[in-house]
Amino acid sequence: MVDKPIGHTPVLPREVCELLAVQSSDTVVDATVGLGGHARLFAENLDRRGTLICLDVDPANLERARANLAGRSCRIEFIHANFAELPKALGSIGLDRVDVLLADLGVSSTQLDDGARGFSFMHDGPLDMRMDPRLMVTAADMVNRMKERDLADVLFYNAQEMRSRRISKLICNERRNSRITTTGRLAEIVARAQGINPSSHKAKIHPATRTFMALRMAVNEEIPNLERLLQDAPAVLKPAGRFGVIAFHSVEDKVVKLDFRKRKSEIVYNVLTKKPVTADDEERRANPRSRSAKLRVARRLPTE
Numbered sequence: 170m171v172d173k174p175i176g177h178t179p180v181l182p183r184e185v186c187e188l189l190a191v192q193s194s195d196t197v198v199d200a201t202v203g204l205g206g207h208a209r210l211f212a213e214n215l216d217r218r219g220t221l222i223c224l225d226v227d228p229a230n231l232e233r234a235r236a237n238l239a240g241r242s243c244r245i246e247f248i249h250a251n252f253a254e255l256p257k258a259l260g261s262i263g264l265d266r267v268d269v270l271l272a273d274l275g276v277s278s279t280q281l282d283d284g285a286r287g288f289s290f291m292h293d294g295p296l297d298m299r300m301d302p303r304l305m306v307t308a309a310d311m312v313n314r315m316k317e318r319d320l321a322d323v324l325f326y327n328a329q330e331m332r333s334r335r336i337s338k339l340i341c342n343e344r345r346n347s348r349i350t351t352t353g354r355l356a357e358i359v360a361r362a363q364g365i366n367p368s369s370h371k372a373k374i375h376p377a378t379r380t381f382m383a384l385r386m387a388v389n390e391e392i393p394n395l396e397r398l399l400q401d402a403p404a405v406l407k408p409a410g411r412f413g414v415i416a417f418h419s420v421e422d423k424v425v426k427l428d429f430r431k432r433k434s435e436i437v438y439n440v441l442t443k444k445p446v447t448a449d450d451e452e453r454r455a456n457p458r459s460r461s462a463k464l465r466v467a468r469r470l471p472t473e
């Protein structure tokens with residue numbers, strides 16, 4: 170499935186390491202291991218007493234991380250699991266509490282760049298968008314089956330697509346002619362609904378950007394999964410355990426911000442980031458993905 174290790178530049182590496190402060194004997198969970206960029210940094214700080222647990226919903230990425238993390242001295246466990254089921258995943262390897270937990274949300278470049286996964290309007294392919302192949306509903310199922318109003322709501326609430334009603338209307342008209350099954354056809358319909366030519370200089374971002382993001386979030390249940398992780402985190406963290414979340418758009422960052430604020434008022438967390446930490450100019454130049462990254466970190470307070 171995976172030929173050779175692929176490198177990955179993790180976002181906000183220095184800030185993640187400083188704020189999560191991994192100690193050599195810690196138990197650390199990378200809840201979204203991806204290609205293992207952050208996990209590699211954690212592994213560098215762990216010795217034989219330490220444990221690194223790597224979760225991902227995408228088995229192909231899990232295998233890439235396994236290849237990229239080979240030969241480390243700490244114990245490393247790879248689990249094909251959704252972070253929405255973190256307590257169950259930890260239980261499967263006989264653990265219940267951890268010192269450090271990181272979730273770097275969203276998609277990885279391997280998913281976006283593979284046309285066959287159907288995440289991107291940049292590559293024509295089947296309209297799929299499932300990060301976890303065990304999921305039953307694809308993006309094609311959504312655009313062909315949802316009621317016009319519900320589809321518009323998905324576009325508006327997940328990605329603040331201001332033209333959600335117009336786009337949904339044209340999708341529903343077009344699917345009466347024939348089922349929409351490819352990323353290319355969906356991108357063309359979405360651009361047409363807005364009267365925007367994607368190749369014109371006036372289109373600062375591709376007119377289908379928000380629609381694709383909203384559908385990806387819906388297919389993968391990204392906000393409900395994040396809410397479950399946030400709900401479970403206090404019980405999973407040891408006292409003084411550190412919990413970091415990197416969000417890439419305002420909807421998910423707001424969910425994290427409100428949860429941390431609530432837990433702070435309940436004296437469950439000390440929030441270590443008054444404002445979200447963002448990339449400096451140098452990182453923004455070197456790694457475009459870092460431009461929209463927002464890191465928030467909380468420390469678990471003892472319950473007594």
Ligand SMILES: C[S@@+](CC[C@H](N)C(=O)[O-])C[C@H]1O[C@@H](n2cnc3c(N)ncnc32)[C@H](O)[C@@H]1O
Binds near residue numbers: 178204205225227274
């Ligand atoms: C942005 S990438 C992570 C990159 C990683 N931090 C690195 O440095 O290589 C996000 C990864 O999280 C995975 N993912 C997304 N949602 C998930 C979830 N609910 N549970 C587990 N993994 C998830 C994706 O499959 C993807 O591989």
